[in-house]
Structures are given as C-alpha cells and as structure tokens.
Amino acid sequence: MTELLDAAASGALDTDEGLRAQADRLAADPRAEDVIAAFFEDWLDLDRLPIVSRDTTEYPELTTTVREAMAGETRRLVNDLAASGATISDLLLARHSYMTDGLATYYGVSPGTGEADAEGFRRVSLDGVQYGGLLSQGSVLTTWALSASSSPVHRGLLVRxxxxxxxxxxxxxxxxxxxxPVDPSLSTRERYATHATEPVCQSCHRLIDPIGFGFEAYDGVGRFRTMDGEHPIDATGWIEGSVSSDGEFDGLMELSALLATSPDVQRCYSRVWFSYAAGLYEDAGLTCDAVAVADSFAPGGMPLTGPQEALLVSQHLSVRAGEATTDLDTPALGDRLPLDELPEDTGDWGEASSAEGNVDFEIVINSDWTAGYCADLYVTNNSDLRVTWEVRTRLSGTPYTVWSSQYSEEADGTDVFIGESWNNTLDPGGSTQAGFCANR
Ligand code: HEC
Structure with a gap:
C-alpha cells in the first residue's frame, strides 16, 4: 500500500508503463488469487453453489464436502491457468484439473498421482475422460441445474x-x-423439447434449450452419465442467433470447442471483466473499450488476465467523466466513442394505432451486442375503448425472433407488429408486453 501511494506521489502512475509496473507487482501478490476466484464466482454465479437446493433422495451423494471440493477445484484451475498466462480457449478446453481424491471418485475419474496440497487437492489429468474445461466442472454443472434433474434451460441460459x-x-x-413435470417415460431432453413446441415459446427457447441439450451427459450434480433413467443420452445441440458462434455440436466437449474459438465469448469475457473491475454495469463506452481489447487478440487467444491490464490504462480509470479531451476525435483502441454515436436505449420509433382509439408504444433495448440487440415492446391503450392494436415503425435491422406478437415487414420497409390471439386486444388503460431480437 505504501509503495502504491509513493508511486502515485512520485508521478510514476501518470504513465502507462508506471501503471503496468504496479499492476504486475500487485498481480504477483498471492492475494490476487482471491480477486480472480471472486471474479469467476461472480461471472458464473458460483457463489450459489453452497446453497442451491438439491433433492436428497435423488442426489444423496452431493454432500457439503463434495460441494466444497467442487468450489476448490474451480478456484485452483482458474488460478493455475491465469498465473501461467493461459487463454480463454485454454480454460474452456483444459485437459487437467485439481481434485481431492474424494471428488475424483465422485466424478468417476482416476485420482491424481502427484503430491496433494494442504487441502488435499492433486493435479488430475483428464485425457481420455468425459471431463475437461470450465463448463464440465461440477461447480458449474451443479449451480446450473434443478433440484431433481439437469436443466437444459438454465445451462443454455448460462451460455447465452x-x-x-x-x-x-x-x-x-x-x-x-x-x-x-418429471416423467419416467420421457428423457429430460424430451420433456423440454415438447414444452417448447408452441411457437410462442420457441421464439425464445430456440435460443436457449438447444445449447443446454449439449450438457445432457451430466446429471444435476455434475456426474457424467450415458443414460438418463432408461433413455440413452442425446447431447446434440446447436447455437443459433449469435453474432459469430452459430453451429452444431454433439456433447459438451464439442460445444466447448465451438465456444473456445468464438470471438463472441472473448468479447463477452472482456466486457464482464471491464464492468466487474470498473464497478459499472453495462456502460456503453466501457463496452466499446472491452470489445476493442478483445478484438486485438486472435479468437480464443486472449489471456485470462488480459483485459485487466488494458482496463488499467483505459480512459475509464484515467479520465474524469465530463472533462474535455480532444483525443476522442480520433477513436483508437481504448478510446471511448462520443456518446451521441452510441445506440440509444429508447428511441423515437414510429406509431401505434388501432381503428378505434389512441394506443402508445415504447421499444426498450435490453441487450445490445453491436451486431444485434433484443428489445421489449410495450403497448398501452390510452383510450376509453377496447382496442385491437397494431404497431408500425422502422426498426434498426431485422428481427430474427419475435415473441408475444406477430411481425411482418411491408414492401416499403415498415416494420409491423400485431398481437397474438391472447393479447391483441387491450382494455381501456390496459397494456401488454412483447419483444424481439434483431440483427443490425
Ligand atoms: C420472452 C422470452 C420467453 C418466452 C416467450 C418463453 N420463455 Fe420460458 N423462459 C425464458 C427465460 C429467459 C427463462 C429463464 C428464467 C430464469 O432465469 O429462471 C425461461 C424459463 C422457462 C422455464 C423454466 C425451466 C427450468 O428448468 O426451470 C420453463 C419450463 C419455460 N421457460 C417454459 C416456457 C414455455 C412453456 C413457454 C411458452 C408457453 C415459454 N417458456 C415462453 C424466456 C421465455
């Protein structure tokens, strides 16, 4: 601490080199491991691992000791990889891990042979077994599951x-x-496949469940399985509607391989680090910086600690908001774009109409990833008549999935939304919510 204050007083922190030197010094401190571990807990919600409820009849083997060993495993793997300069791709494809002998037995893999650390963890080779990489860790698989079964929806959402x-x-x-409901005559996959055959469900669930099916070879507490009850596992799936990660896969190892070289994952990882480190949630300027940093590495090639250093020398930490700076005229890596060039959250879109009365609508973008976005559409009936609504507007880009409304595009490019049978009419003062995701 004194060293940092001295460096600040001497002006050493005024240069990027000076900042990097201090950052390297702090990163080498053993306490930096806590920061990396805390980041992963936050990113993947692993802080829920000790408390997620599990049916003790279905999963009596998931003891507190096993949960603690799972947390210890992830902590050791990410710290080991971060310290050795490994990349995001190495993390998703790792062929080794750290387990107590009890955890190895629980997973059904051979315990490590090297020396155990103070808490009993040894390095375990995962060559030739159905584990490997971040997403196959018991901590992740258990956190993202239901009480008495796996969960294609929750695991799909984890990835999405x-x-x-x-x-x-x-x-x-x-x-x-x-x-x-659990039904022994159907596999988990079959139960979820039929729940989403309704078009109104598919609009969202086709972006979620097919990814989650890739995890089906792992039960609700992280154990590899070839059967789900009486049903052979089918872990084929696909990603659609992403920026550049669309593709098919069979099982978690193939899904991990798809994600390991995805520019989307690298950008996302960078974004999460930036907002975590800056303590800011979804700041548009921050996102631009984070994406620029990610794109400066080949897909999958960003070091696990990579974005931190870039963040440190970015203007978010060095320039006070609102200060005039002429540098912003020529955006370069790490510069913020002027705010008026960034997409707005809400816009002046078009009009809502009905034959009978006055209808208003609002489109609120709730997720934005440069090449696309998802938005909510709120429609309100401000008249004192019961109306059938229609929204006519000009969207940026083209919707590829729409829910709770029907979409069409007219020859002149006008985008039109009308309600489904259950929400197309609104009582006086009534409102409904629909939504869509679009490519720009
Ligand atoms: C607007 C998008 C959207 C639509 C439309 C939608 N869902 Fe979902 N659904 C989600 C999201 C997001 C979640 C996850 C919620 C959460 O975080 O728990 C979810 C969760 C679920 C779950 C919980 C799964 C679990 O394992 O706990 C089920 C079941 C489900 N949806 C079924 C349906 C059905 C059936 C329909 C159609 C009648 C439908 N959904 C329509 C977005 C949608």
Missing part, C-alpha cells in the same frame, strides 16, 4: 447470457413456464 453476453428477457408473466 454469461458466455455470449446476450441477455434474454424473462418469460412473459401471463405464460405458464413451470418446468415440465
């Missing part, structure tokens, strides 16, 4: 929202979205 940074809106409150 936390690795691809594409947030989906929650299901509309007037739909029944309780999980399909």
């Amino acid at each position: 929202e936390h690795l691809l940074c594409q947030d989906l809106p929650p299901p509309p409150s007037n739909l029944n979205t309780s999980p399909p």
Whole structure:
C-alpha cells in the first residue's frame, strides 16, 4: 500500500508503463488469487453453489464436502491457468484439473498421482475422460441445474447470457413456464423439447434449450452419465442467433470447442471483466473499450488476465467523466466513442394505432451486442375503448425472433407488429408486453 501511494506521489502512475509496473507487482501478490476466484464466482454465479437446493433422495451423494471440493477445484484451475498466462480457449478446453481424491471418485475419474496440497487437492489429468474445461466442472454443472434433474434451460441460459453476453428477457408473466413435470417415460431432453413446441415459446427457447441439450451427459450434480433413467443420452445441440458462434455440436466437449474459438465469448469475457473491475454495469463506452481489447487478440487467444491490464490504462480509470479531451476525435483502441454515436436505449420509433382509439408504444433495448440487440415492446391503450392494436415503425435491422406478437415487414420497409390471439386486444388503460431480437 505504501509503495502504491509513493508511486502515485512520485508521478510514476501518470504513465502507462508506471501503471503496468504496479499492476504486475500487485498481480504477483498471492492475494490476487482471491480477486480472480471472486471474479469467476461472480461471472458464473458460483457463489450459489453452497446453497442451491438439491433433492436428497435423488442426489444423496452431493454432500457439503463434495460441494466444497467442487468450489476448490474451480478456484485452483482458474488460478493455475491465469498465473501461467493461459487463454480463454485454454480454460474452456483444459485437459487437467485439481481434485481431492474424494471428488475424483465422485466424478468417476482416476485420482491424481502427484503430491496433494494442504487441502488435499492433486493435479488430475483428464485425457481420455468425459471431463475437461470450465463448463464440465461440477461447480458449474451443479449451480446450473434443478433440484431433481439437469436443466437444459438454465445451462443454455448460462451460455447465452454469461458466455455470449446476450441477455434474454424473462418469460412473459401471463405464460405458464413451470418446468415440465418429471416423467419416467420421457428423457429430460424430451420433456423440454415438447414444452417448447408452441411457437410462442420457441421464439425464445430456440435460443436457449438447444445449447443446454449439449450438457445432457451430466446429471444435476455434475456426474457424467450415458443414460438418463432408461433413455440413452442425446447431447446434440446447436447455437443459433449469435453474432459469430452459430453451429452444431454433439456433447459438451464439442460445444466447448465451438465456444473456445468464438470471438463472441472473448468479447463477452472482456466486457464482464471491464464492468466487474470498473464497478459499472453495462456502460456503453466501457463496452466499446472491452470489445476493442478483445478484438486485438486472435479468437480464443486472449489471456485470462488480459483485459485487466488494458482496463488499467483505459480512459475509464484515467479520465474524469465530463472533462474535455480532444483525443476522442480520433477513436483508437481504448478510446471511448462520443456518446451521441452510441445506440440509444429508447428511441423515437414510429406509431401505434388501432381503428378505434389512441394506443402508445415504447421499444426498450435490453441487450445490445453491436451486431444485434433484443428489445421489449410495450403497448398501452390510452383510450376509453377496447382496442385491437397494431404497431408500425422502422426498426434498426431485422428481427430474427419475435415473441408475444406477430411481425411482418411491408414492401416499403415498415416494420409491423400485431398481437397474438391472447393479447391483441387491450382494455381501456390496459397494456401488454412483447419483444424481439434483431440483427443490425
Ligand atoms: C420472452 C422470452 C420467453 C418466452 C416467450 C418463453 N420463455 Fe420460458 N423462459 C425464458 C427465460 C429467459 C427463462 C429463464 C428464467 C430464469 O432465469 O429462471 C425461461 C424459463 C422457462 C422455464 C423454466 C425451466 C427450468 O428448468 O426451470 C420453463 C419450463 C419455460 N421457460 C417454459 C416456457 C414455455 C412453456 C413457454 C411458452 C408457453 C415459454 N417458456 C415462453 C424466456 C421465455
């Protein structure tokens, strides 16, 4: 601490080199491991691992000791990889891990042979087994599952929202979205495949469930399986509607391989680090910086600690907001774009109409990833008549999935939304919510 204050007083922190030197010194401190571990907990919600509820009849083997060992495993792997300069791709494809002998037995893999650390963890080679990489860790698989089963929806959302940074809106409150009941005559995959055959569900769930199916070879507490009850596992799936990660895969190892070289994942990882380190949530300027940093590395090639150094020398830490700076005229890596060049959250879009009365609407973008966005569409009936609504507007880009409304584009490019049978008419003062995701 004194050293840092001295460096600041001497002016050493005024240069990028000076900042980097101090950052390297702090990163070498053993306490930096806590920061990396805390980041991963935050990013993947692993702080829920000790408390996620699990059916003790279905999963009696998931003891507190096992949960703690899973957390210890992830902590050791990410710290080991971060310290050795490994990349985001190395993390997703790692062929080794750190386990207590008890955890190895729990997973059904051979315990490590090297020396154990103070808490009993040894390095374990994962060559030739169905584990390997961040997403196959028990901590991740257990956190993202249901009490008595796996969960294609939650595991699909983990990838869609936390690795691809594409947030989906929650299901509309007037739909029944309780999980399909456990039914021994169907596999988990089959139960979920049928729940989403309704077009109104598919609009969102085709972006979620097919990714989650890739995790089906792991049960609700992280153990590899070839059967789901009486049903052979089918872990084929696909990603659609991403910026540049679309593709098919069979099983988690192939899904991990797809994500490991994805520019989207690298950008997302960088974005999460930037907002975590800056303590800011979804700041548009921050996102631009984070994406620029990610794109300066080949896909998958960004070091796990890579964005931190770039963040340190970015203007977010060195320039006070509102200060005049002429540098912004020529945006370069790490510069912020002027705010008026960034997409607005809400816009002046077009008009809503009905034959009978006055209808208003608003489009609120709730997730934005440069090449596309998802938005909510709110429609309100301000008249004292019951009306059938229609929204006519000009969107930026073209919707590729739409929910709780029907979309069409007219020959002159006007984008038109009308309601579904259950929300196309609104009582006086009534409102409804629909939404869509679009490519720009
Ligand atoms: C606007 C997008 C959207 C629509 C439309 C939608 N869902 Fe969902 N659904 C989600 C999201 C997002 C979640 C995850 C919520 C969460 O974080 O728990 C979810 C969760 C679920 C879950 C919980 C799964 C679990 O394992 O806990 C079920 C079941 C479900 N939806 C079924 C449906 C069905 C059936 C429909 C159609 C009647 C539907 N959904 C329509 C977005 C949607």
